[in-house]
Each structure stands twice: as C-alpha cells, then as structure tokens.
Amino acid sequence: MIVIKLKPHIAVKQISGIINLIEKSGYIPNISKSDGVTHIGVIGDEQAILKLPFRRLGGIAALSRTTKPFKLTGREYKSADTQVKAGHTVLGGRKVVVMAGPCAVESYPQVLGIARAVKKAGATVLRGGAFKPRTSPYSFQGLKEEGLKILAAVRQQTGLPVVTEVISSSGVGLVSRYADILQIGARNMQNYALLEEVGKTRKPVLLKRGMMSTLEELLMSAEYILAQGNPNVILCERGIRTFEKYTRNTLDISAVPLLKQMTHLPVIVDPSHATGIRSLVAAVSKASIAAGADGLIIEVHTNPDKALSDGFQSITPIEFSRLMTDLSKIAHAVNRTI
Ligand code: PEP
Ligand code: MN
Numbered sequence: 001m002i003v004i005k006l007k008p009h010i011a012v013k014q015i016s017g018i019i020n021l022i023e024k025s026g027y028i029p030n031i032s033k034s035d036g037v038t039h040i041g042v043i044g045d046e047q048a049i050l051k052l053p054f055r056r057l058g059g060i061a062a063l064s065r066t067t068k069p070f071k072l073t074g075r076e077y078k079s080a081d082t083q084v085k086a087g088h089t090v091l092g093g094r095k096v097v098v099m100a101g102p103c104a105v106e107s108y109p110q111v112l113g114i115a116r117a118v119k120k121a122g123a124t125v126l127r128g129g130a131f132k133p134r135t136s137p138y139s140f141q142g143l144k145e146e147g148l149k150i151l152a153a154v155r156q157q158t159g160l161p162v163v164t165e166v167i168s169s170s171g172v173g174l175v176s177r178y179a180d181i182l183q184i185g186a187r188n189m190q191n192y193a194l195l196e197e198v199g200k201t202r203k204p205v206l207l208k209r210g211m212m213s214t215l216e217e218l219l220m221s222a223e224y225i226l227a228q229g230n231p232n233v234i235l236c237e238r239g240i241r242t243f244e245k246y247t248r249n250t251l252d253i254s255a256v257p258l259l260k261q262m263t264h265l266p267v268i269v270d271p272s273h274a275t276g277i278r279s280l281v282a283a284v285s286k287a288s289i290a291a292g293a294d295g296l297i298i299e300v301h302t303n304p305d306k307a308l309s310d311g312f313q314s315i316t317p318i319e320f321s322r323l324m325t326d327l328s329k330i331a332h333a334v335n336r337t338i
Helices: 012-024 046-050 108-121 145-158 169-178 192-200 215-227 255-262 271-275 278-290 317-333
Strands: 002-006 029-034 037-042 060-065 084-086 089-091 097-101 125-127 162-165 181-184 205-208 233-237 267-269 295-299
Touching: 002 012, 002 046, 012 029, 012 037, 089 097, 097 108, 097 317, 108 125, 108 145, 108 317, 125 145, 125 295, 145 162, 145 169, 162 169, 169 181, 169 192, 181 192, 192 205, 192 215, 205 215, 215 233, 215 255, 233 255, 255 267, 267 278, 271 278, 271 295, 278 295, 278 317, 295 317
Parallel strands: 097 125, 097 295, 125 162, 162 181, 181 205, 205 233, 233 267, 267 295
Antiparallel strands: 002 037, 002 060, 029 037, 084 089
8 A cells, every 4th residue: 555645734626636646547545634644545556556646746745655464444554543423423532432222123112212211321323233144044134124214213213323234235225325334243244245335335334343253354354444435434342252152252352452552443342242141241341441442332122031133132221221320430430431
C-alpha cells in the first residue's frame, strides 16, 4: 500500500484532484485523518502507483509504503481511534456503547417490549437477528424480511439504531435498506464475497471474530471491508472454540487490549455467545469494560426459557438493568462513561 500524506492546509480542490487521479487509474482511495493530518491509502501495484503524476497536483507532503500485513486497519497507518457513527451513537469514543436485544426477532410486540426496556436501562443500539445462521438447518432460521420490517418499525418507535445480521452477499442490498449496522456473524468472518459486498456500502459493519480464527485473520477480514472504501468497521470478540466444554466458547479477554494496540478500529465484546450461560453474562461484561472494550452486545429476552433462539444465554430486562448500573461503575473506574 502507498500512503499519501497530505499537507496540513491543502485546498479542497487539490484533494479532489488527487482522489480523481487515484480513481481514474483504477484504485480505491482510502482517506483517513489522524492527529489533524489527512492520509490517503492506495492499495495495488506499488511501482505503478508511485509512477502516477501526484506531485504535479501539489498539496502532498510525503509518499511512503506500508510493509505491515495490516494496512488500513493498523495503527501504523492511522494512529488515532476510529469513531463509527450509527444514528446518534458513536462507537470508539469515550462512551461505552451497549447494544442489546433478542437473539432472534420473533414478533413486533416482543422486540418493542425488549427495546423499550433496554433503552430505559441505557442501551443505545437495538440488536435482533432476522436472518439466523443456525448450526442446524432444522432450527428457527429467522423471520427474514418480515423481521427486518419489525426492527425498522421498532426503531421508528424508540429511536434506537438497529444492528442485524446479513448472511449472504446477495442479501446485503435488502438488509442495508433496514439496518443501521450490518452484522457479519462468526460463521461468515471469512466469507470474502460477503465482506467485499458490505465494503462497497458505507454502512457501519459489526465484524464478529470467527470461532476458530486468529486475531490476524480477524484483522485481515476487516481489511477486505476497508479496502473496498468502507472505513466503518467495528470488531467483536465473541469467544473462540477451545477444549473447555462448560462454556459455549472461551472468551479471549486479552484480545481486547491487544486489538486496541494493533488497530484503530472500535472493539466490542459479546458476552452472550462467549459464555452461552446467562449467569456468566454480567461478570464477563464487567471484565470486558475493565479490559478496555468500546462496547458490548448482549442478548436480552423477556422470557428466555421460551426464546426461539439462544434462550439459555439471554438475560431478562431486569437483569440487564441491574447490570447497566454495575457497568457504569466499572466504566467510571477506567475513565469512560456509559
Ligand atoms: C448472534 O449474534 O446471534 C450470532 C449468531 O452470533 P455469532 O455469529 O457470534 O455466533
Ligand atoms: Mn444468538
């Protein structure tokens, strides 16, 4: 990747000239701002990119190469934290963002009831799956477009932006029409066609770590999205598969501070899928905030025992409300708000 560092007081016209040249030559410009300096990353044949007549356009302070495997996601390219906006919510800032809702959308009254309760307790994003990638083809697969319509109607009622999963590249257009944040599930972390498709949108993308994926593979998957020109990626640690069988997955807590060192992207934790056990969700949520997570995504259900999906790991709205009170103390202790 070639990194073009722009001069501090470059004119807007000069910036568009540089961007036009990159696009006309068949490359995607990746623009980022860090400590008041704008950089444009260009991925492709480096020799050919360096031969483009940038200097003639003016306004350029320096051209350099990155050699690291993490190009657009790495702190080397962009040292300042990336902030991703969804509705009025900002991920990657001082405020810890809590997303909450049912695993699966079951009905309008179900989602509305949960959404109102979690909003009252302090959640600022509503989660809910309309397309469910289930391990068994015989399990509830989600309400699909009907579920998306329910989520959009609840957003209308509550003002909460919606995060929901997209499971195929052909579904990106449909899900984008309803969702505020596109979720890529653990099972699809290395579905490169899907990653490129969400990369072509400018919607925030919540990218979950694959259950057998390394952090390097997670960041490489994020690179696929950024390389298409979409910088709005949120990473999610949701537990990985180990020999331990008591919990559904093993939360890799060190992934949180490690990812924060490696990348400028926001990092959140999913304590529900990480543990698979509702009585563990509170402790793991607290640990995640203490470890520096920028947010949480938590499964909440008014009647977990009757839930159509993941009831055993869902907490009730009352438990969620209590947890939010505790989390605000932890957030405070690590100089954050919630
Ligand atoms: C989910 O969020 O409901 C989900 C299916 O998560 P994951 O992809 O992490 O298993
Ligand atoms: Mn779930």
